Amino acid sequence: MRATNFEVERLKGIDQRIPAPQRTAALMENWRSDWETGGWTNRLGYEKLLTSTSTFAPFVTFGRIDSVFCWAQRSAALRWVLFETGGALYFVNYIRDAAVTLESGRRRHALGEPGTNYVATQSGVVIANGSRLKRFNGWMLDLNAASPPLGSRYVNHGYETIPEPPRAYTIQSSGTGVPNFTTDLEGGYVTNAVGSLTQDVGLGSRKSGDENEYIWRVSWVDQTGSESALSAPSSTVRWATGTDEVGKIAAVEIPTGPLGTVARRIYRTGYSDGLFRFVGEVGNNVETLFYDNNPDTRLGGAAPESLTPLPSPGARFVAQAANCLFIDGGPANGMAVFYSMPGTTAQFAIEDYIYVGGNGGDITGLAGYYNSVIVFRERQVDVITGVYPDFRLAPLLLDAGGRAPASTIAVPGHGIVFLADDGVYALTGGLDGGSEVKVELLSAPVQDFINRINPSVSPASRAVLCRKWKEYQLWVPIDGSNDLNIGLIYHYDRQEWTVRTGWPVACVTSTPDGDVVFGHQTGASGSNNLESGLFVMSEARQMGYEKKGEQFFNAAAPSSVYLSRLEALNDSVDKKHLRYVYTKQMTTGSNTTAVQAEGDRGLVVNVGPALASQPADRDLLPVYNSGISTEGATWDGVNWTQPIPVDVRYSVVLDGSGYMQFRMTTANDMTLTGYTLGVVTSTTEVIEGRAATTRRPT
Numbered sequence: 001m002r003a004t005n006f007e008v009e010r011l012k013g014i015d016q017r018i019p020a021p022q023r024t025a026a027l028m029e030n031w032r033s034d035w036e037t038g039g040w041t042n043r044l045g046y047e048k049l050l051t052s053t054s055t056f057a058p059f060v061t062f063g064r065i066d067s068v069f070c071w072a073q074r075s076a077a078l079r080w081v082l083f084e085t086g087g088a089l090y091f092v093n094y095i096r097d098a099a100v101t102l103e104s105g106r107r108r109h110a111l112g113e114p115g116t117n118y119v120a121t122q123s124g125v126v127i128a129n130g131s132r133l134k135r136f137n138g139w140m141l142d143l144n145a146a147s148p149p150l151g152s153r154y155v156n157h158g159y160e161t162i163p164e165p166p167r168a169y170t171i172q173s174s175g176t177g178v179p180n181f182t183t184d185l186e187g188g189y190v191t192n193a194v195g196s197l198t199q200d201v202g203l204g205s206r207k208s209g210d211e212n213e214y215i216w217r218v219s220w221v222d223q224t225g226s227e228s229a230l231s232a233p234s235s236t237v238r239w240a241t242g243t244d245e246v247g248k249i250a251a252v253e254i255p256t257g258p259l260g261t262v263a264r265r266i267y268r269t270g271y272s273d274g275l276f277r278f279v280g281e282v283g284n285n286v287e288t289l290f291y292d293n294n295p296d297t298r299l300g301g302a303a304p305e306s307l308t309p310l311p312s313p314g315a316r317f318v319a320q321a322a323n324c325l326f327i328d329g330g331p332a333n334g335m336a337v338f339y340s341m342p343g344t345t346a347q348f349a350i351e352d353y354i355y356v357g358g359n360g361g362d363i364t365g366l367a368g369y370y371n372s373v374i375v376f377r378e379r380q381v382d383v384i385t386g387v388y389p390d391f392r393l394a395p396l397l398l399d400a401g402g403r404a405p406a407s408t409i410a411v412p413g414h415g416i417v418f419l420a421d422d423g424v425y426a427l428t429g430g431l432d433g434g435s436e437v438k439v440e441l442l443s444a445p446v447q448d449f450i451n452r453i454n455p456s457v458s459p460a461s462r463a464v465l466c467r468k469w470k471e472y473q474l475w476v477p478i479d480g481s482n483d484l485n486i487g488l489i490y491h492y493d494r495q496e497w498t499v500r501t502g503w504p505v506a507c508v509t510s511t512p513d514g515d516v517v518f519g520h521q522t523g524a525s526g527s528n529n530l531e532s533g534l535f536v537m538s539e540a541r542q543m544g545y546e547k548k549g550e551q552f553f554n555a556a557a558p559s560s561v562y563l564s565r566l567e568a569l570n571d572s573v574d575k576k577h578l579r580y581v582y583t584k585q586m587t588t589g590s591n592t593t594a595v596q597a598e599g600d601r602g603l604v605v606n607v608g609p610a611l612a613s614q615p616a617d618r619d620l621l622p623v624y625n626s627g628i629s630t631e632g633a634t635w636d637g638v639n640w641t642q643p644i645p646v647d648v649r650y651s652v653v654l655d656g657s658g659y660m661q662f663r664m665t666t667a668n669d670m671t672l673t674g675y676t677l678g679v680v681t682s683t684t685e686v687i688e689g690r691a692a693t694t695r696r697p698t
Contacts, residue, residue: 005679006678006679007674007675008022008675008676011040011672012024013025014028014446015445016446018566026563027562028498029498029559030559030561031560031562034671037673040498042557042670042671044539044541045542045557046503046536048545049081049092049535049536055528055552058097058533059099059523059534061524061525061526062532063522064521064522065083065084065085065506065521066085066108067084067115067519068084068509068518069125069509071120073138074139076513080136084106087105087106087108088103088106089127094143096143096146106131107129107131109129111456112458112459113459114365114403114459115460117316117317117405119320120320121224123135123224128318130315133157134154134157135346136153137223156259158309159258159309160310163230165232166231166234166253166290167252167253168252169253170237171203171248202247202293202295206247207245208241209240214237214269215235215237215276216252217267218267219303220258221264222257222261222262223262224344224347225343227265228257228307229309230276230304230307234252247295249291251289263283265281265282266279266281268292270296277303278300278301278302306350306351307348308349311353312333314330315328315330319374320345321369321370321373324340325345326339326384327366329363336353337353337355337363338352339352340352352388358395359379361379362378363377364378365403365408367405367408369408371385371386376402376405379401380400381401382395397420404458404459405459406460407424411472412492413492414428414442417463419461421458423444423450424441424450424490425440426439450488453476454477454478460484461474461476462474464509466510468516469491470491473488473508475503475505483521486499486501487503502543502558505518505521506518506520517535517537518534519534541669542557543555543558563661564662564663568659569679569681573658574682575682576656577655577657578652578662578678580651580652581649581652583672584646584672586643586644586645587613587645594608594610595608595664596608599656599660601659606654608650611649613648647676656682662675
């Protein structure tokens with residue numbers, strides 16, 4: 001009897017549902033989209049970040065990489081790769097192929113914690129890990145130096161204290177009658193400098209005998225343009241206007257600020273009121289003496305009385321949205337979100353906070369998305385929208401918590417994508433202006449993998465956007481693993497899923513070019529026999545490196561698995577007899593690939609032969625590697641042609657199955673575009689189900 005062909009021309013990704021949609025696969029491990037053919041290619045692997053170095057320098061002494069982040073400055077011409085390992089934070093100095101220490105003795109995270117949070121702002125990378133908030137400012141550092149001095153390139157973010165009150169010098173009550181600018185700072189710190197008779201210069205009334213009274217306050221200004229809270233007032237300076245009838249010049253000693261301070265601002269009361277207003281700014285953090293010769297008519301706006309020290313120096317999570325920086329309240333204030341003033345990421349006001357409340361539990365992460373902030377909580381997911389200072393909180397998911405903030409990525413065409421307790425969601429639509437918000441579950445086709453995620457370690461899950469391959473990569477721990485042992489790959493251009501296994505990923509980031517950089521899961525910890533450090537995912541057919549003798553060589557390519565959909569041909573009652581499988585491939589030389597047929601979910605298995613990616617009834621196509629017979633080709637020769645489709649026929653006899661599928665496992669280079677099944681349908685039917693049986697008593 002002639003077999004009936006069942007053809008699948010375009011392969012879709014994984015769909016684990018039963019019954020699964022047509023053209024989907026039951027399993028696809030280690031494949032990526034091939035845009036030229038619309039199929040799938042297994043050209044995957046990873047290489048060293050610094051390919052010019054021997055072995056794995058400068059990472060040889062490092063163990064597990066706990067976090068990594070790539071930050072670009074100057075239109076991506078200057079790139080900083082920051083990473084953590086062993087409780088220390090480093091950046092990669094590409095000029096010297098070295099790792100430069102930014103900070104040692106940092107807080108290390110427990111197994112089930114989300115890890116360090118990096119957010120790039122207009123004035124540097126803000127780094128949160130549950131201890132003191134930090135900021136890395138990048139340019140400029142002397143990268144030619146073996147140990148470049150950091151100076152103010154790495155500082156505490158924001159001010160957690162207020163400046164000491166300024167010290168105002170006593171002003172001489174009666175002048176000499178001759179205007180001058182001399183100041184006596186000896187002894188009792190008395191100022192006898194006076195203004196000009198013809199210019200509007202100097203403090204106080206010009207009428208002889210009038211009483212004058214002034215107080216000063218000061219604030220710090222950091223590299224971000226953010227201002228600290230105001231100091232306490234200085235002591236009051238009083239004097240009576242003398243017969244010279246000129247204004248006075250007051251000398252005020254002002255405190256210097258901590259590292260990262262670039263200026264100090266001085267505020268003073270007016271003659272007739274107690275309102276503090278802007279006097280002037282000292283544009284450095286060195287000079288300690290300020291001369292105030294500004295009459296009340298030259299004072300500026302009111303002092304920012306509402307400013308407060310950094311409300312949560314030990315924030316665990318940080319996000320940027322609506323031109324503000326959002327931080328959580330830390331472990332001691334787990335339901336609070338504080339937000340900075342617009343354009344000043346380290347300037348906070350007393351009243352600028354939100355308490356999430358309700359039954360959702362503590363905050364487990366923050367993620368910025370344009371003018372909105374996604375708030376992950378133990379038992380629900382919320383969103384903060386609005387414009388400063390009128391932010392508002394609303395629930396997004398009430399039936400699922402979100403404990404993996406590092407899974408949140410803005411994905412083209414899908415809004416913001418994140419992992420919740422019960423799946424991967426996409427938040428689409430506008431969140432402002434009254435437009436409709438839509439929360440869509442994306443992970444239904446791979447829900448079996450979602451259900452296998454280890455909940456105690458899921459906060460360590462990591463996601464990254466691979467623009468080069470158009471992928472949302474989500475790395476999670478499954479089946480009780482304490483490590484990220486599988487990548488759930490959402491091909492956002494095709495809206496389909498595959499998985500990746502065998503990759504030692506502990507943390508991930510992306511470069512401006514769209515490449516994915518990951519930190520090694522175990523590292524070498526000083527051993528010269530193991531790979532360690534940072535690696536780049538590429539099309540290289542190698543899974544890192546292995547040592548043979550005294551040298552490292554490229555390791556073998558990853559193993560790729562394609563398991564077709566469980567196929568019943570629309571009728572699972574009739575028994576089918578599989579006779580052959582045609583795999584539609586692009587020519588990739590003489591690589592051999594084996595296929596096995598499986599019936600009724602693997603109850604029946606028939607292993608087919610390993611066949612080459614060559615046509616069976618034509619001359620051998622030329623390739624560049626030695627293989628079958630004389631198919632060798634030469635560069636620039638007439639034998640070289642573009643890859644063409646080839647149907648490779650596998651004879652696999654599988655009798656009497658209600659459901660059938662085939663499995664292809666290979667470490668060879670392959671591009672798979674489709675397949676055809678040759679099936680004979682019999683008239684055999686199952687008349688009756690199997691009766692229950694009992695064990696005969698002994």
